[in-house]
Amino acid sequence: MRRFNERAAALFGSDLIVRHGRIRAIDQPSDARLQGFIRAAVSGVSVRSEPVVITRKGYPCLIADVMPMTALGHDLFPGGDVLLYFTDLLNEPLLNEQLLSLTFKLTRAEARLASKLASGEGIRTASAELGISRETARTQLRAVFAKTGTRRQAELAALLSRLRKPSLH
Template sequence: MPKSIRDELSMMAAGARLGQAVVDPAAWLCVMEDICRAVGATGAIMVQSDVRPTNVLYTSTLTELGRGYVRDGWHLNDPRVARYLPRLVGGEPVITDLDLFTAEEVRREPYYTEFLIPNGFRWLGVVAFRAGSDLWRLSLQRTPNEGIFTPESKPALAELSRRLSDAATLSKAVSHAALTGCTNALNLVHLPALAIDRSGRVLDVNAAAEATFDHELRLQNRRLFISDQSASIALEQFVTRMRIVSETAFVPTNPILVRRRERPPVLIRVLPIEPAARSPFLGARALLLLTDLRKTRSIAPDLLMQTFGLTRAEAKLAALIGAGQPLEQAANQLSIAPLTARTQLKAVFAKTDTHRQGELVALLSRVHSLRTG
């Protein structure tokens, strides 16, 4: 353990790393590693404490411990979290094992004897901090050799709590400004857009998107409500994939075609959030662009024949699909059987290297934009 945790933390916090993390969210893992070195800990976990956690950051040294934590069910029955979480919510800035258990309880508690010690860990120091109004915690994990967090270390860790609160609050504000700047810029060019976090909660929406909404596509309880069941399932599957990947990973997905009974369909495209807006304390994970297909004119079949080598029958069908018509409606308009339309659509998919109607609509929309732009 360092001779003086206070001196080590002061040197770390006075340096450029915390300031860098305010404007560069990718630097927060480096901040956590710096703190671990300063306090003599092997690893750290950073997670929000006042809601069910969705954003979790941990140093690479805790990868295997984290896997076992979930695999063995300790995330459902962690006695340390059960004891310290109410105290963090109550306002305590720093909590250690000595605040939670007696020495005899530590010797007998299965969490220590069956999980932590066999994995090379034992001691905990929890530092609470705020990102705006949100309560977060930094859990510092020590091995048996690194020793317990003593009462003498708590004043220095309390100072760290204050410094983290300042940096996290600024980081969240900077990322929110970057996010709204992005959606506002898209609004200036009449592109409807909204940003969501990894749980699907809407963080920001521009005016162009609000103008696209109706009772079949709208915001409800800070989430995007879609009455089209297949589109709703596709969006939920995308959100589910976001929940299980790392914070820095982008989850690609096919465009989602939202059909509406009373208005033309909307196409949802998913884009990554720009790096400056990816603060862990804001949680933005994806930008959804909405294309209102009532504003998309049908593409001339001759252009599709020339571009993709479609037959005239395939090109006529593709043009109608590209304008947002359901397959059955397009078949009826072309006076062909639904089975014939499905066969022709398969041929269109093969020639355009697409696999779903949403992908085809997105491709034809780009072709139309290039042709008319």
């Protein structure tokens, strides 16, 4: 391991650590998978196509994956051949409301509601957090359904999940 950004640093602590310059998982089976994955990626022999699931306190909530560096990547991260990134399933950020607005022509209010619903919140919780009535939220949700071509919250969440970029921790 050479460098990591602030979001990656936030993952270190009780479940991930850096020991002797290497990222290690506290869970032993997860660490064995992670170390094998990193060795294969760094050696260039073959980068496995499936990511590594890291168990945290009994739950598979962290996913490690690797991306080969392109010429642009080498310019941004000199000295490396692969980029290891993590997806934290417990702390994924909300969808970018501006991206939602641009993609589906949603108003700011509709994009805020869609972002909350895509994160798994129900309409009651989302409306309370946004400071709007449930009726207003339902009206906005109907508009979101019409603009996205969806009919149910689960269908909307599945569609919007495709807009998520990997969390480059």
